[in-house]
Amino acid sequence: MGWTFEAWNEVKCAQVEAALAQWVPEQAPADLGQAMRYAVLGGGKRLRPLLAMAACESVQGEVHAALRAGCAAELIHAYSLVHDDMPCMDNDVLRRGKPTVHVKFGQASALLAGDALQALAFELLTPQDGSVSAAVQAQLCGLLARAAGEAGMAGGQAIDLASIGQQLSQAQLRRMHELKTGALLQASVMMGAACGNASKAQLTALQSYGQAIGLAFQVVDDILDVTADSATLGKTAGKDALAGKPTYVSILGMQPSQDLAKHLHLQALAALKTGELQQTQALHALADWVVARAY
Amino acid sequence: MGWTFEAWNEVKCAQVEAALAQWVPEQAPADLGQAMRYAVLGGGKRLRPLLAMAACESVQGEVHAALRAGCAAELIHAYSLVHDDMPCMDNDVLRRGKPTVHVKFGQASALLAGDALQALAFELLTPQDGSVSAAVQAQLCGLLARAAGEAGMAGGQAIDLASIGQQLSQAQLRRMHELKTGALLQASVMMGAACGNASKAQLTALQSYGQAIGLAFQVVDDILDVTADSATLGKTAGKDALAGKPTYVSILGMQPSQDLAKHLHLQALAALKTGELQQTQALHALADWVVARAY
Numbered sequence: 053m054g055w056t057f058e059a060w061n062e063v064k065c066a067q068v069e070a071a072l073a074q075w076v077p078e079q080a081p082a083d084l085g086q087a088m089r090y091a092v093l094g095g096g097k098r099l100r101p102l103l104a105m106a107a108c109e110s111v112q113g114e115v116h117a118a119l120r121a122g123c124a125a126e127l128i129h130a131y132s133l134v135h136d137d138m139p140c141m142d143n144d145v146l147r148r149g150k151p152t153v154h155v156k157f158g159q160a161s162a163l164l165a166g167d168a169l170q171a172l173a174f175e176l177l178t179p180q181d182g183s184v185s186a187a188v189q190a191q192l193c194g195l196l197a198r199a200a201g202e203a204g205m206a207g208g209q210a211i212d213l214a215s216i217g218q219q220l221s222q223a224q225l226r227r228m229h230e231l232k233t234g235a236l237l238q239a240s241v242m243m244g245a246a247c248g249n250a251s252k253a254q255l256t257a258l259q260s261y262g263q264a265i266g267l268a269f270q271v272v273d274d275i276l277d278v279t280a281d282s283a284t285l286g287k288t289a290g291k292d293a294l295a296g297k298p299t300y301v302s303i304l305g306m307q308p309s310q311d312l313a314k315h316l317h318l319q320a321l322a323a324l325k326t327g328e329l330q331q332t333q334a335l336h337a338l339a340d341w342v343v344a345r346a347y
Numbered sequence: 348m349g350w351t352f353e354a355w356n357e358v359k360c361a362q363v364e365a366a367l368a369q370w371v372p373e374q375a376p377a378d379l380g381q382a383m384r385y386a387v388l389g390g391g392k393r394l395r396p397l398l399a400m401a402a403c404e405s406v407q408g409e410v411h412a413a414l415r416a417g418c419a420a421e422l423i424h425a426y427s428l429v430h431d432d433m434p435c436m437d438n439d440v441l442r443r444g445k446p447t448v449h450v451k452f453g454q455a456s457a458l459l460a461g462d463a464l465q466a467l468a469f470e471l472l473t474p475q476d477g478s479v480s481a482a483v484q485a486q487l488c489g490l491l492a493r494a495a496g497e498a499g500m501a502g503g504q505a506i507d508l509a510s511i512g513q514q515l516s517q518a519q520l521r522r523m524h525e526l527k528t529g530a531l532l533q534a535s536v537m538m539g540a541a542c543g544n545a546s547k548a549q550l551t552a553l554q555s556y557g558q559a560i561g562l563a564f565q566v567v568d569d570i571l572d573v574t575a576d577s578a579t580l581g582k583t584a585g586k587d588a589l590a591g592k593p594t595y596v597s598i599l600g601m602q603p604s605q606d607l608a609k610h611l612h613l614q615a616l617a618a619l620k621t622g623e624l625q626q627t628q629a630l631h632a633l634a635d636w637v638v639a640r641a642y
Contacts, residue, residue: 082505082509084501084505085497135459138458164430164508171465171496174469175493175496178485186481190484190485193469193484194469194473202463206459208376
């Protein structure tokens with residue numbers, strides 16, 4: 053029987069869920085642990101961990117390190133959703149079909165849970181048991197910090213905030229998304245690569261792959277915000293348009309947005325063929341999935 | 348002329364201010380850079396960087412690594428103040444004699460600036476120019492993440508939140524403060540130690556020193572919240588009592604709190620004599636200052 057994405061995905065997702073359930077602490081003080089676990093467990097596509105593990109496979113790296121790296125990226129993603137949903141930001145009450153963290157636990161606990169999840173990401177990257185070399189730990193921390201901070205996700209969110217009700221050029225919109233979601237998706241790929249001894253050609257290929265799917269993800273997100281309903285999305289549909297946020301669809305129109313997604317998809321697949329990568333089935337399938345996903 | 352704390356402090360503070368001014372980026376998107384710099388620059392006692400640099404001296408470690416480590420701890424401290432001041436937490440409008448970040452920049456920007464400062468802390472610890480070894484980078488990231496997260500600062504804040512209007516035992520109050528402020532102060536000391544090849548005896552001594560002054564700091568803070576006025580403190584005085592927060596003064600009374608501070612002071616100084624440490628003048632003077640400070 054040959055390799056199938058379904059089987060790979062099932063095995064990897066189970067590993068990620070088990071790892072997160074173990075690493076996000078139940079016993080944190082007061083309701084902090086509960087709020088952190090609520091924000092992270094039992095939902096989400098786990099795209100970032102899957103990307104890290106797929107990239108690790110493509111350079112025959114250390115699987116357990118990539119699992120940590122991917123889960124760390126997932127914690128950064130999860131914390132950003134918690135803070136993003138708060139009343140002073142998007143003020144959203146529904147996420148993955150459940151009440152958002154601040155609705156369930158209160159704003160103060162949501163704020164703290166997000167803060168603690170960001171710290172926990174760096175705890176995951178620095179295990180004290182010798183299972184990940186110091187060199188890899190340092191590289192992973194450096195990649196994740198830069199993807200999360202002002203030159204990455206937080207910077208993108210600042211542009212997003214400042215753009216409400218503004219006209220953005222396509223270049224400005226692209227810049228916003230490269231930071232807001234692209235940087236962390238790309239870092240997930242590069243962290244996976246850092247778990248092996250990737251060659252320069254391999255790193256270049258993965259960089260290009262990560263950039264293309266990072267952007268494709270957001271273009272598809274903007275399309276789905278228009279075409280899908282809240283039940284399918286598990287979050288409030290149409291909210292970007294409602295909030296006056298510029299999107300690919302609002303700037304380019306629907307058909308050109310769909311064309312752009314296809315173009316980025318092909319770009320990602322082309323990158324996989326250039327870099328002397330080993331096993332690329334999972335990276336290939338994830339690129340397909342990012343563009344074809346219906347939710 | 349002999350060593351004086353005043354001269355040492357002046358030199359080190361100038362280094363810290365210059366480093367922070369360089370490392371906290373002005374050019375971050377939208378007003379994110381401004382908000383981050385407003386939160387960090389031009390104020391604060393810089394106790395955490397001073398502790399890191401003093402501890403580094405005591406084990407003859409790498410000074411430039413300790414400067415990074417101390418500034419990283421300072422960024423974690425600064426972000427915690429930004430988030431702590433927000434309306435959903437302490438709702439404070441005055442900090443270091445200036446309007447708090449959310450008053451000046453709005454809540455959304457304050458939230459993001461805090462998030463970005465936490466990420467920036469780990470960026471500082473992972474310079475890409477080879478100036479800090481991977482082994483030291485990994486150790487520093489591990490220490491800082493654990494001090495900032497659910498088993499450290501964020502955990503302590505969760506207890507703090509849950510304790511408003513509650514009766515705490517002295518042991519519970521101590522546990523709260525060990526996490527909320529003690530963990531990061533102690534981590535500052537241990538990060539300084541990680542910048543050198545500290546012996547086991549040296550690490551034990553510094554651990555004990557860090558624990559004592561971490562707690563002493565909070566006891567003195569509680570005393571000052573009662574005895575000092577807002578202008579001297581640069582923040583709203585008496586707010587803990589007003590908010591129904593348990594403090595050392597409310598639980599033990601004023602005189603026993605002052606006795607406890609003195610006891611912890613002596614404990615810190617005793618630790619410095621046990622560990623074959625090299626230069627301990629600065630650590631000694633910082634312990635004096637933590638207890639004797641009038642603001």
